[in-house]
Amino acid sequence: MSKRGTRRLPHDFHLWTTVAATVEPLRRKGLLRLGSGPLPVPETEPAPSLGAPLKPLAAGKPFLPAYQAPVAGPAGAGKAVDPAIHRKLRRGRIEIDGTIDLHGMTQTEARAALRRYIAARAGRGDRTVLVITGKGVKTDSDYVAAMTQRGVLRTMLPIWLSEPGLAHLVSGWSMAARGHGGEGAWYVRLRRP
Numbered sequence: 001m002s003k004r005g006t007r008r009l010p011h012d013f014h015l016w017t018t019v020a021a022t023v024e025p026l027r028r029k030g031l032l033r034l035g036s037g038p039l040p041v042p043e044t045e046p047a048p049s050l051g052a053p054l055k056p057l058a059a060g061k062p063f064l065p066a067y068q069a070p071v072a073g074p075a076g077a078g079k080a081v082d083p084a085i086h087r088k089l090r091r092g093r094i095e096i097d098g099t100i101d102l103h104g105m106t107q108t109e110a111r112a113a114l115r116r117y118i119a120a121r122a123g124r125g126d127r128t129v130l131v132i133t134g135k136g137v138k139t140d141s142d143y144v145a146a147m148t149q150r151g152v153l154r155t156m157l158p159i160w161l162s163e164p165g166l167a168h169l170v171s172g173w174s175m176a177a178r179g180h181g182g183e184g185a186w187y188v189r190l191r192r193p
Contacts, residue, residue: 079162081172081189089128089187090177096187097126102153103134103184110153111160122169122190130176133157135184157186 081089088094100117102110114131121129133153161170169190176185 079158079170079172081174081187085189086174086187090179092179094128096128096130096180097121099130099132101132103132105153107152107156111156114157114160115165118166118169118188118190122193125193127190127192129188129190130180130185131157131173131188132181132185151183154184161188 085094098121102113135151160166161173171189171191173186173188175183176187
């Protein structure tokens with residue numbers, strides 16, 4: 001663990017005093033060591049009843065399914081652009097029919113603009129669209145309030161393309177080559193009309 005600077009920020013001091021007030025110091029002699037005996041059982045009060053009793057969970061069945069983050073890249077969510085087509089796009093042998101720039105928009109604005117744009121391009125019969133999401137904002141500040149999530153639009157694009165409103169129009173997507181925007185852009189391949 002790296003040492004922080006000797007100067008303490010006011011919010012750090014307030015946090016430290018708040019936490020320190022809730023902690024009891026350990027005694028040196030007579031400490032309970034692991035394996036030396038049973039641990040004391042804390043006294044618990046029965047929870048107040050709010051109506052019907054809760055049903056117990058079935059053994060071996062998780063409460064919620066495990067979270068799976070969207071995979072960025074050519075394998076994203078199983079709808080990747082064909083590798084041969086991706087190679088031709090990267091080298092400029094297949095022309096990009098249209099480009100939409102989403103960075104600088106909020107998630108709701110970007111999602112609505114993407115839906116309108118892809119529907120219009122699919123209606124025209126275009127096959128390849130470049131969607132620019134940007135790489136997102138990162139911060140070098142230590143303040144928690146100043147931190148922002150990096151690449152929200154870039155993360156959400158595969159999810160939006162998989163939604164029922166767009167899935168029937170899109171045949172695949174993959175991250176763009178460096179010349180077309182790299183990590184901040186995606187090739188979206190549309191289905192034939």
